[in-house]
Amino acid sequence: MPNPIELCLEDLDAAEGTPEYLQCVAREGGEPGLAVDEGGRILWEDGASAAFDLWVSQDEKLMLERRERAAEVVVSRGGRSLSAPCGKPVILRDQDFVTIASRRYRIHVHGLAAEVHPPAPLFRKALAALAAAAALGSAACTTAQADPPKGADAGEIQVRPHPPKVAAPRPPPEPVRPDGGTPSTRLVK
Numbered sequence: 001m002p003n004p005i006e007l008c009l010e011d012l013d014a015a016e017g018t019p020e021y022l023q024c025v026a027r028e029g030g031e032p033g034l035a036v037d038e039g040g041r042i043l044w045e046d047g048a049s050a051a052f053d054l055w056v057s058q059d060e061k062l063m064l065e066r067r068e069r070a071a072e073v074v075v076s077r078g079g080r081s082l083s084a085p086c087g088k089p090v091i092l093r094d095q096d097f098v099t100i101a102s103r104r105y106r107i108h109v110h111g112l113a114a115e116v117h118p119p120a121p122l123f124r125k126a127l128a129a130l131a132a133a134a135a136l137g138s139a140a141c142t143t144a145q146a147d148p149p150k151g152a153d154a155g156e157i158q159v160r161p162h163p164p165k166v167a168a169p170r171p172p173p174e175p176v177r178p179d180g181g182t183p184s185t186r187l188v189k
Contacts, residue, residue, distance in 0.1 A: 002028045002056045006113040008122055009042065010106040012097075019121035025113045026062055029055040034119070038071045040103025044118040051100055052084065054092070057160070062109060063089040064098065074099040075157055082157040091158045 005026045014020045022042055027033035035043040035050035043050055051070035057063050066073045066084040073084040076097040084090045092098070094109040 002058055002060045004028065004113040004116050005056050005060070005062050006110040007054075007062065008108040008110065009119075010108060011040075012104040012106060013040075013102065021108075021122040022119045023122040024054075024119045025116050026054045026056050027116060029057060029063065031055070033116075036098075036100060036105075038101060040100055040105075042119050055089075057089070057091075060112075062092040062107070063160070064092050065089040071101055077157055080157060082159070085159060088159050088161055091160065096157075 007024050007026060009022045009024055011018070011020055011022070024034050024042070032045045032047060034054045035047035036052055036054070037043055037049045038051040047053060050067060052064055052066045052073050055063050055065065064073070064075060064084060065088075066086050068086045070086065075082050075084055075090050075092065076099070077093065077095075082090065092107050092109070094107065096107045098105045098107060
């Protein structure tokens, strides 16, 4: 199963007195977790009114999946923008922008999460400490979001038509008999 990803959602339109940053964790696909409603409110494990979900794919990429009949969700990166199609996940990278209605968020991907937790406000002092810790231990977190590609596709925003959300469970191994066979193996004499 893929590992959860630690991220911050920076609310670029935060009202005065409300936190600009929310420290969040995106779970593997198929698990209820992080979502955003049409008004830009962050949801946790209660996505009934969600416009889009944020989750982790099998190859440990952060995905945004717009729900059917949800308001337009726009992903922006490097001067390019894409209206996220319904039901087709879009790969998000560190520093991408997501816009829904009049709310804009910048995505800060910190790497693999040590634990799954609900969104929590993150204030500037804590953010500085998190950034310093991420800089020191970034080698351990590189599998979650590899360096962005260089060249012509550096700003390309990828949509995946049919990514697997959760790996199929593996069948349990068959027990081995003392003669080296398994219960499904017939001995023929």
